[in-house]
Amino acid sequence: MAELNDKLTTLRGVGPQRARTLEKLGLETLGDLLRFFPRAYEDRRERRTIDSLVPNETVCVEAMVAAEPRLTHVRRGMDLVKLRIVDETGALDVTFFNQSYVKNQLLCGESYVFYGKVGGSLTRKTLTNPDFEKVGTGKVAGRILPVYRLTRGISGRQMLSMVEETLERVGEIIPETLPREVLAEHELCAASYALRNVHLPTDFTALDTARRRLVFEELFLFSCAMESVRDRREKGEGAVFSEGDVEEFYRTLPFAPTAAQRRAVADAVADMRSGRAMSRLVQGDVGSGKTMVAAACLYLAWKNGYQGAFMAPTEILAGQHLHTMERFLSPLGLRVGLLSGSMKAKERREVRRQLADGALDVVVGTHALISEDVAYARLGLVITDEQHRFGVNQRARLRGKGENVHMMVMSATPIPRTLALILYGDLDVSIIDELPPGRQEVRTFALGESYRTRLNGFIRQQVQEGRQVFVVCPMVEENEELLPALRSATEHARAMQETFPELRVGCVHGRMKSGEKDEVMAAFVAGEIDILVSTTVVEVGVDVPNASVMIVENAERFGLSQLHQLRGRVGRGSHRSWCFLMSEAEGEEARQRLKVLCRTNDGFAVAEEDLRLRGPGDFFGEKQHGELGELHVADLGADMDVLQEARDAAVKLMSADPLLQQPGHRPLREYLQTLFERKADTWN
Numbered sequence: 001m002a003e004l005n006d007k008l009t010t011l012r013g014v015g016p017q018r019a020r021t022l023e024k025l026g027l028e029t030l031g032d033l034l035r036f037f038p039r040a041y042e043d044r045r046e047r048r049t050i051d052s053l054v055p056n057e058t059v060c061v062e063a064m065v066a067a068e069p070r071l072t073h074v075r076r077g078m079d080l081v082k083l084r085i086v087d088e089t090g091a092l093d094v095t096f097f098n099q100s101y102v103k104n105q106l107l108c109g110e111s112y113v114f115y116g117k118v119g120g121s122l123t124r125k126t127l128t129n130p131d132f133e134k135v136g137t138g139k140v141a142g143r144i145l146p147v148y149r150l151t152r153g154i155s156g157r158q159m160l161s162m163v164e165e166t167l168e169r170v171g172e173i174i175p176e177t178l179p180r181e182v183l184a185e186h187e188l189c190a191a192s193y194a195l196r197n198v199h200l201p202t203d204f205t206a207l208d209t210a211r212r213r214l215v216f217e218e219l220f221l222f223s224c225a226m227e228s229v230r231d232r233r234e235k236g237e238g239a240v241f242s243e244g245d246v247e248e249f250y251r252t253l254p255f256a257p258t259a260a261q262r263r264a265v266a267d268a269v270a271d272m273r274s275g276r277a278m279s280r281l282v283q284g285d286v287g288s289g290k291t292m293v294a295a296a297c298l299y300l301a302w303k304n305g306y307q308g309a310f311m312a313p314t315e316i317l318a319g320q321h322l323h324t325m326e327r328f329l330s331p332l333g334l335r336v337g338l339l340s341g342s343m344k345a346k347e348r349r350e351v352r353r354q355l356a357d358g359a360l361d362v363v364v365g366t367h368a369l370i371s372e373d374v375a376y377a378r379l380g381l382v383i384t385d386e387q388h389r390f391g392v393n394q395r396a397r398l399r400g401k402g403e404n405v406h407m408m409v410m411s412a413t414p415i416p417r418t419l420a421l422i423l424y425g426d427l428d429v430s431i432i433d434e435l436p437p438g439r440q441e442v443r444t445f446a447l448g449e450s451y452r453t454r455l456n457g458f459i460r461q462q463v464q465e466g467r468q469v470f471v472v473c474p475m476v477e478e479n480e481e482l483l484p485a486l487r488s489a490t491e492h493a494r495a496m497q498e499t500f501p502e503l504r505v506g507c508v509h510g511r512m513k514s515g516e517k518d519e520v521m522a523a524f525v526a527g528e529i530d531i532l533v534s535t536t537v538v539e540v541g542v543d544v545p546n547a548s549v550m551i552v553e554n555a556e557r558f559g560l561s562q563l564h565q566l567r568g569r570v571g572r573g574s575h576r577s578w579c580f581l582m583s584e585a586e587g588e589e590a591r592q593r594l595k596v597l598c599r600t601n602d603g604f605a606v607a608e609e610d611l612r613l614r615g616p617g618d619f620f621g622e623k624q625h626g627e628l629g630e631l632h633v634a635d636l637g638a639d640m641d642v643l644q645e646a647r648d649a650a651v652k653l654m655s656a657d658p659l660l661q662q663p664g665h666r667p668l669r670e671y672l673q674t675l676f677e678r679k680a681d682t683w684n
């Protein structure tokens with residue numbers, strides 16, 4: 001009897017090697033494969049005649065190979081197969097790049113179904129690298145075909161046949177997790193129907209029905225888990241910080257706190273006085289002044305005789321925070337220290353000793369703060385900055401360093417309210433929706449290549465005035481290296497150095513060791529580098545007030561919220577600042593998206609707009625995967641209404657039956673139990 005837990009090696013043609021390749025995609029069992037949703041679909045139902053084709057359409061054409069395909073070697077590493085195909089309405093040129101083997105697969109006089117994007121002109125149409133199969137095979141033509149994320153060593157067709165075989169074997173025995181009353185009330189289809197049709201939809205209505213159910217299910221289960229965490233947390237005790245008054249702290253600040261900062265601090269203070277452990281997310285746009293909120297809370301902890309830990313995702317940021325905390329807190333008498341991986345063993349030992357015997361009140365650091373050998377005399381508050389870089393389980397470990405520890409998480413990613421409720425359902429949320437007075441807007445422009453020379457002139461001028469420049473390139477995946485339009489950071493840095501021989505160009509990218517990265521960043525902060533070319537490693541809170549220009553290459557490849565984060569790296573000092581979004585992308589949608597940033601500097605407005613244009617995918621992006629219980633909603637293109645509905649349903653069900661004791665809720669209870677067991681670190 002087949003089971004969802006069966007290994008993929010039980011499928012036809014899947015040996016140990018292919019199984020290893022599939023593991024790279026996170027696939028080990030039949031169940032994993034069924035939950036590996038297509039990232040797109042190709043509608044290959046309609047066949048078109050050659051005379052009806054228009055350039056830029058993606059179509060299926062049935063046609064006959066009119067002459068023997070010709071193979072030519074253009075240069076080393078590049079060969080072409082060219083052929084002409086005909087139907088009763090016209091002829092078409094087909095070219096294959098570096099696929100010499102198709103020469104022997106396409107036979108003169110035989111008919112095939114070709115699928116691809118029409119190129120050329122109306123009078124001379126072409127197809128490049130089309131997919132094809134012999135007429136009558138019916139494997140990939142005449143149907144809606146799923147398109148999967150792939151990796152080297154697995155083709156789309158292999159993936160398809162594995163999915164087909166899996167559905168044949170286990171399609172009928174997929175268990176239903178959702179309670180019957182929830183299915184009925186929200187008009188959702190059964191699990192087995194949904195999984196079959198999300199992979200092999202009979203038509204687009206079936207696909208929509210399937211998709212809606214899967215999105216609902218995912219968010220529903222996730223929200224139920226969140227509710228149950230929240231329920232347990234609300235019963236958890238927290239140290240009571242009854243002493244002290246943050247007004248005393250405010251009086252020593254070099255500026256007056258904004259109303260929004262005051263509100264966030266007041267929320268936190270109320271938590272820390274309540275007797276329950278605080279779990280609060282503080283969300284505020286870049287530059288909204290979250291660090292001060294953290295300092296106020298650390299001050300309160302100290303007033304009550306507790307230590308505080310402030311955790312940052314990188315050494316650079318930890319260093320910056322140390323500096324800020326010393327400025328804000330040392331004058332009040334707090335003893336502040338740093339603990340980071342790059343410190344000498346002897347220094348680290350000394351700091352650890354001071355933490356253990358209570359000689360330090362506040363420690364700032366990287367994940368070194370949670371390593372096994374760090375003990376605290378009396379830890380009462382843990383704050384993590386830019387939480388996306390920390391897993392939930394890392395936060396949990398830090399919390400475990402003391403009893404009844406209060407926890408605050410700070411994030412600069414503005415997330416629309418509905419989504420925040422879902423993603424951070426276990427946290428209370430404070431939003432800092434106001435920037436300190438006198439901030440300058442970053443002037444933002446979306447430009448094409450034709451502006452390159454002028455832009456270079458502008459860079460030169462800014463550097464002459466003493467400013468510094470960020471250039472950000474998208475991460476280039478292995479299989480994209482050949483696309484000429486994409487600029488990888490290292491290559492682009494080389495090109496920039498050639499364009500600006502008189503300037504100092506530096507480069508940081510993800511494949512460098514963290515020590516090397518930090519060195520380059522430190523040099524940039526110190527003003528020893530004029531132009532810093534990087535991948536998105538600069539996205540997170542680095543403060544370089546002297547930088548006045550942010551250039552993003554291939555801007556169309558970034559999410560709007562991410563672009564907004566990047567833009568937030570400039571305009572942090574008194575200098576007028578600019579952001580240039582470089583893009584040659586065609587298409588109205590790409591242009592519309594970039595224009596949103598040119599129109600507004602408000603992160604929440606950007607986030608809402610992003611949500612409207614692209615759906616919530618971006619927010620559930622990769623960083624959430626594998627962390628909170630693997631959300632795949634992004635892959636499914638969920639819409640906001642379903643998110644809200646699913647959450648409401650979860651809240652309703654969990655408050656009616658918190659321990660899920662009703663018989664109909666048993667599969668749900670079992671699901672949550674396995675989730676909590678499997679991810680004990682994360683959820684407990």
Ligand code: ADP
Nearest residue numbers: 255256257258285286287288289290291292436
């Ligand atoms: P972020 O929310 O991005 O972490 P920061 O805490 O780094 O923002 O604050 C950005 C800058 O604004 C810092 O230089 C900080 O000193 C300053 N700042 C914070 N709050 C205020 C305020 N109320 N008035 C003026 N400047 C402020």
Ligand code: MG
Nearest residue numbers: 290291385541
């Ligand atoms: Mg910050």
